[in-house]
Amino acid sequence: MDNVWFITGSSRGLGRSLTEAVLAQGSRVAATARQPEQLADLVAQYGSRILPLALDVTNQAQITEAVAAAVAHFGRLDVVVNNAGFGITGAAEAYTEEQVRSQLETNLYAPIAITRAVLPYLRQQRSGHILQISSIGGRVGNAGISIYQAAKFGLGGFTEALAKEVAPLGIHVTSVEPGGFRTDWAGASMSFAPTIEGYDLVNQRADFFASGNFVPMGDPAKAAQVMINLVEHPNPPVHLVLGSEAAAFLRQADADRKAEFEQWLPVTLSTDHDEAENFLETEMGKFYGVKPEHQRAAE
Template sequence: MTKVWFITGSARGLGRSITKAALAAGHQVAATARNPEHLKELTKDYPEQILVLPLDVTSPDQIKQAVAQTIDRFGRIDVLVNNAGFGITGAAEAFTDQQVRSQLETNLYAPIELTRAVLPHMRKQRSGRIMQISSIGGRIGTPGVSIYQAAKFGLSGFAEALSREVAPLGIRVTSVEPGGFRTDWSGASMSYAPVVEGYEQTVGFVMQFLKGDGFVPMGDPDKAAKVLVDLAEHPEPPVHLVLGSEAAAMLQQTDKLRKAEFEQWLPISTSTDADDATDFLETEAGKAYAKIKGVE
């Protein structure tokens, strides 16, 4: 079935691969980018299927305009892919205020704003798919990318909560969490904070690793794009989708460590209950609350 896709960051990297894959599959695509000139080739190849729109995702006015233009052209939006973003590396204390704000505005606030702009249309349709392109860095903390990962942890959490909020409306939400992929994320899309002494073994190591020739990501963005186009057709998509063997292995190891730490400190966790406390989750109200939260 032909769907209408709205994709941010379509000009390069994973966003371009997703745009090409959706078009090749016969879908209609609103392809957005800061510089639409970079999408000329796709416009020539798919003149009837593609709507190229300029979009700075940090501009609420441009977001509203792009969504309205898509609805005017195609009549609906079936799949929203919040892909636009960029990385930044450095010690948490070293980032400038502007660097912190730009990370949160682009990687967290923008996808939230776009989601909020598209949701009324999906709600009226009683259908839709939202793919938040987060990162394995939205599940695992890594030195040197604390601000980037603050945004991605927030995006993954937003996706999980939203998925339970909109499920009765026929809308499905997935937090897509890739590991390293062969895009320009660590190249032209990467920026750095000023170097601060004392972090040589942690942040310094990560900086040198990303800048060096030894970092060759395992992930193929075209393969990831095909997975996501197929995912839009799946009746029960996952809330979290990890992409890449490296990311999967890292998450498995991290989950083991987290579980061990949780169990070690569980007696302290439960010691803070009031003396007359009852188990809320065993009450009827508690069971209903647990069902909504998806922890039954």
């Protein structure tokens, strides 16, 4: 299908792989990058089907201009991909204030801002699909990448709530949650906090990333094709995990969370007011569609 895509961070990594795959299968792309001249080879190959746009995703004025320019050029937007971002490794107390702010601005505030900028157009169309490129690090916490994961957990929560908000408008939202893919995430684009004595596990992770010996499982070209197929699906998921590494992490985390939840459930339930009703029978429970466990199992 001839969709119009808006892809941030399109000049390198997963964004570049996705941009190339989308163009190769016949769709059009508003491709944003800090240095759009890096897309010159794709312009030479695909001509007017690609619109390179300069965009610093932390700049609200540039976001507004880029979205408006894409709509003006192509007439609509069908798929919006919030891909731009970068990783950082270190102990939570070691990050500089600038490093913390930069992570949150790029990996959380920026996709929220871009999503808010495109929603009026998608709402008027009563169609569209937003892909938030998150991470398995937005579902499972690991030592050494706490600030990166803080942003990705936030993005996952935003996505899940937004998906319910815009579904009646014909708009889909998916949090794409890869494990390690063979991009430069853990290479040239990775940054590091200062080292602090005592954090042995964190420092070992940082040394491993810096060594260049980290070889991820995932193939970005395959991930790109999955996303192209995804936007054609009539009932896409709100969360899509990519890669065997990510699947293994999530299975273990889900099992650990369930065991912990069940162990502490009596304490959880003990805090209700003595006069409180059964939550499942309250107006709020009905409004949010919360179902008893036996009913969910039967479905």
